[in-house]
Amino acid sequence: MSELILGLNAFHGDAAACVVRDGVLVAAAEEERFRRLKHWAGFPSEAIRYCLQAAGCSIQDVAHIAINQDQQANLLRKMAFVVANRPSLSMLADRLRNKRERASIKELLAKTFDGTFSGRIHFIEHHLAHLASAYYVSPFREAAVVSVDGFGDFASAAWGFGNGDSLRLDSKVYFPHSLGIFYQALTQYLGFPHYGDEYKVMGLAAYGKTQFVEKMERIVRLLPDGTFELDLRYFRHAAEKIEYEWDGGEPAVGRLFTPALEDLLGPARGAEEPLTPRHHDLAASAQAMYEKAFFHLLNTVQRQYATDALALAGGCAMNSVANGKVYQSTRFKHLYVQSAAGDAGGAIGAAFAAWHEIAERGRASNGRFAMDHAYWGPSYSDEQIHGILDAARQRIDAAGCRLERVDDERTLVESTARAIAAGQVIGWFQGRMEWGPRALGNRSILGDPRRADMKDILNLKIKRRESFRPFAPSILRRAVQEWFETDDDVPFMMQVFTIRPQKRAAIPAVTHVDGTGRLQTVDHETNARYHRLIEAFEKQTGIPMLLNTSFNENEPVVCRPEEALDCFLRTKMDVLVLGNWQISRQAEDSQP
8 A cells, every 4th residue: 555645835935736646746736826926825725726736636635644743853952052042031932833833733623624634744944855855856875965044943954974874963053043033134134025035146146246245244244164143243143033924924034134134234224215235245245155055064064074975955045046056165076955945845855854854754765756857846737727717718719818828748849930930929837737836837927038138128028026026948959058058957047057158149138147047958759749849949040948937926936727827918928828828919909
């Protein structure tokens, strides 16, 4: 009888669920895609519902539930901190409330689903779940494994070693010291207040100079053992209650920095204030300080384990700029960062940690599962899409759009490639939804990387986002070395690499101001239709890549065909390709 494990990241930002059957991932999705609120926090009931459906099972069939948090972890450290620092009663009350929520999983399942879960619940320490999410789905049989984030179970970083089917956690950095908190505080200071805005600082950093690094070094101190510590004068989280809102909605985090940070760096930027060269330089300096501490840790870990392979996870593993410098700044030669490296990925980490614990009790694993693609979410048949389009036919006609079914795939990809080459903006909705925050060719908006004005076109027609943020290239795997200063596999868009100088003028829409691109490598084996589309574009233009950005408009990436159609109709997108269906605007209606 097969062993089903339901993995959860719950009661936290980026709530998510997955199902693992006999050590193999079956389905995974983030709750935000169903709730339509970015980074949705709480109990991921809709993601659970989808995963059970994809696995063809009910909650009664699940033998184990694994959640990526363990309130008993690091308990002595927590008690010592309370005794030494006497934090506010409101802070302690919040921690007790969170503990009660996690204890009520069986009750929530009983209220939400038919049937009763009668299996075992595994509480997996937060950073062990991160390590498991990186190593147990990696292609490595041996690797150093590192997790870096804000906080989880009273720690902000952890590292250990994976060998075969075993994974050990050896060391940690504990509360209140955290690179994730440092970067989040500087993100708030620079006027980006929303949960998850750190990627904006990463994009802005390319425009600045690192003239504030000496001051950043007062904020983060590097220690001889490879770790780091914060100067707590600049942060509120260790002594005061920080306003966290995780309960069933978009998460919000109160201000993390103290007035002392403004004394050191100058006044904080308001969210509506214009960005100046000073802000560019502060962003560049914050990124440089993060990288300095990050590589200080990685180099120590590499020396400790004497391996050239690294599996990386945690929220800070989303820093694709730093990830792209791992090879030049350390002795690691191989890097794996799975597509949901942050807290959502803790769902699969918890599930795989529990599976390996179970397998060791006598059930042999059928070989290691390796995640080489990110397509683990919902998909929709051509008949389902047809029904949705039929129901919306009046809206489609009223928008002056033409609807056509194209059953021949060659015709479909060639006509779509011609539209892209003509400067049109394409909504591309295919197959199973991506796991993780990146659109990777199944829920994507596509454009011509050759057009210098494509970024402006996209921002005017659809995205309406900050002009300093780059767009990413999806490139055929065989062409990577010709265009980038690497020959690495980057299937999940988690690393930034330098574009070869002689190639930059040919692809200005995906070349960032510093000459880099956050590439996605595309293989025929993992996404055949997207690969064929890029090949068709290459045949027409000589360029083996497309501009790829997420299919959304200031909302979570679209999940269902209805959301893709709604986004298409309310924006000025030119063509929508839903499975085998093409919806095209009249030429005069598709102008910016």
